[in-house]
Amino acid sequence: MSNDYGSNTVKSGDTTQVRRSSKDMDITCTTKDQPDAKGRAISRANAGLAGNIIFGGGIGAIIDHNKGTAYTYPTWIQLVFGQTLIFDRREEKEGSPVSGKAPETTAKN
Numbered sequence: 001m002s003n004d005y006g007s008n009t010v011k012s013g014d015t016t017q018v019r020r021s022s023k024d025m026d027i028t029c030t031t032k033d034q035p036d037a038k039g040r041a042i043s044r045a046n047a048g049l050a051g052n053i054i055f056g057g058g059i060g061a062i063i064d065h066n067k068g069t070a071y072t073y074p075t076w077i078q079l080v081f082g083q084t085l086i087f088d089r090r091e092e093k094e095g096s097p098v099s100g101k102a103p104e105t106t107a108k109n
Contacts, residue, residue: 001027003043020071029079037079039100042088046072074098 001008003026005019018025022043029037074089076097085100092098 001025018073020073022071025073027077027079029081031081035082037081038084039077039079040084040086040103041073041077042086042090043071043073044089 001018003021004023005021008016008018010016024043025041027039072089074087074092077087078097084103086103087098087100089098
């Protein structure tokens with residue numbers, strides 16, 4: 001997994017913390033005898049950013065933007081070997097992984 005703040009390597013089934021960013025996160029899963037599974041987790045502004053703008057006069061929003069804390073990635077995704085998929089937290093449903101979409105069918109708005 002990597003974004004503009006760095007990269008992490010983790011084994012399947014394990015968890016890791018990722019520094020949030022306004023930039024999307026690229027993910028690659030590899031194993032023997034399978035083509036790579038690739039994904040991009042779309043970074044979206046979270047509700048805290050709007051709250052900072054309204055209540056903090058923008059200073060808090062600037063700080064959170066620069067630290068990456070104003071943004072969130074999808075919580076749970078499932079990669080598929082041999083495919084490259086895009087995961088957008090706008091599609092997130094409680095208790096289920098975000099459905100991946102082919103890159104040409106997804107546009108960041």
